[in-house]
Amino acid sequence: MTIYDISEKAGVSIATVSRVLNGSNNVSEKTKQKVLRIMEEYGYTPNAFARGLGLNTMKTIGIMCADSSDLYLAKAIYFIERELRLNGYDCILSCTGYDLATKISSMNLLISKKVDGIILVGSNFIYEDMDENKYIIDAAAQVPVMLLNAVLDAPNVYSTLSDDLASTYEATCQMYASGIDDILFFYNSHTYSGKRKMSGFSAAMKDNNIPADRARTLYFSGSHEDIPAMAKLLIDYHMAGNTFHGIIAADDYLALGAIKYAKEMGLSIPDDLAIIGHNNCMLVSCCHPELTSIDNKLELLCNHLTSSLMDILNGKETPEKTMFSGEIINRGTTRN
Amino acid sequence: MTIYDISEKAGVSIATVSRVLNGSNNVSEKTKQKVLRIMEEYGYTPNAFARGLGLNTMKTIGIMCADSSDLYLAKAIYFIERELRLNGYDCILSCTGYDLATKISSMNLLISKKVDGIILVGSNFIYEDMDENKYIIDAAAQVPVMLLNAVLDAPNVYSTLSDDLASTYEATCQMYASGIDDILFFYNSHTYSGKRKMSGFSAAMKDNNIPADRARTLYFSGSHEDIPAMAKLLIDYHMAGNTFHGIIAADDYLALGAIKYAKEMGLSIPDDLAIIGHNNCMLVSCCHPELTSIDNKLELLCNHLTSSLMDILNGKETPEKTMFSGEIINRGTTRN
């Protein structure tokens, strides 16, 4: 069933059918109704490919993320997909893993599928070495590229992010103010966002005049879901003679690893060990005591990112970078 | 840059260019190289829409799921997307929520976008009332529909699932054998899979000759992530005079709710209360003690589902229903 069939059965031209299809005003109400009736009767659906060919768009956005099964990224995808759909866009999901070559080929594939825009979810798409960001800049020459929780200063690339530096600074200060002066920054990634968190931590320790040997950092290189391995790393670190009574964790998974560490060492939370996580994801209520965490307003970020993209696609002016503030949600793992 | 431009610059016809593009053998190595060089030189990429129009496919699969931010569903999507991509298919993600009307319109949208197949992730797409499954049967008239963890007996609909009845039966028997004869089945959905779990529980209690008043069931109607609300429901239930020393939870979230309940009531796990969850997701190691859970082999299911779909699209015969066995992974919340 094509537009030709409908036009024939309705006794009009295909142009008229097309007009009805696209809600043009230049059709008499009478013919319009007639055409609509025929369409209904024969269960006609326009061919999306033909449409795409003519209009050069199928209203789809490519979403890339390293690992859609990560709680935080999954939530982001969920929010973004919902908003895109409300705006009449579908999304093609592409999980790239953490390897640059795969990211590049995924990007090219999306471009070749002629998506209208690309959203990079998570900060691990941006590299220190600008050469390695070339794939993004190249993509941005074709379609707008939106970054969630990352920054890249390039034409047609837009960033929406949470002010991780400020919120980590604040969290560190709060912990210090609660009487803890040997704090460990526990992290697992060297991404832009990861570095900003570390900077916030370092700045806070410095501003509170804490000697460098009391501002420790520990890097976890295992799987982001492997809570037992995180606990084990902390135990080993502790056993090696490093002392700390507070942990600022770069995400909630790591914070749970810290809780597990405390449990296994027989430490009481928050008296022997205070913990603050990042992301404020549902994990915070899975543990005991419940986790104090930094809410980085993911839903807000996603909504802003999506509406920016819509603006861009509609030719409106849009700021290249938008930053939101996080907020510490205090629960049982901190003293206050 | 179109196939015409390339053909002109290479001094061949568009047919030859098309042949090179599609790896046909009927092109001399020499012209092939020439054409490839020109393509490379001008950075030519074929237009996916025109291609789709001609071939009537763009190699995309629609994935529908109620809530992609659910840990378990997110994991499933991750596995499925990975396999589809390995087979050269993209996927369009559609999060439908739990409302039938939205599911129907999402389904229609995917069909109108001309996906090559549709995958329904999770058992909440199937309804008791067969009239409400009509949207699936209609869709299956257009493209193959794959069900993960659900069953619908209809043409062109294929099911891949875990034997929840058997594994819940086994878990219940194991708990009974460990000395607990008042067990609560704690659940939150009336889906096909949910009902099978309940049936397994009931059958096990019956086969062990446990009086009906000791085989309790409790339904949680809140958000699937709201652990505190689950704990609260259990506390209220307990306070109302219901006793139980074991809980079979229909998923790991609910099991965490049970752990929280135990913590708040000062019950020791597993001595005062044993708990078995379902899904064996990463939450099992987030709590203390770690959670005994039924591994329903999600990755295996997803891989099977995807390869079945590929077979179907390639015209191979495929079984309409495949069931895998689950396995109890014992950890700290059970006695044994």
Add this chain to the structure above:
DNA sequence: TTGAAAGCGCTAACAC
């Protein structure tokens, strides 16, 4: 308000 017709960029059948 309507219709005719020229694309959009590709595939595939057919001819040479």
Add this chain to the structure above:
DNA sequence: GTGTTAGCGCTTTCAA
């Protein structure tokens, strides 16, 4: 091995 050409189903001028 290669070229010609007729679609694929729609949008969009341009005329009427």
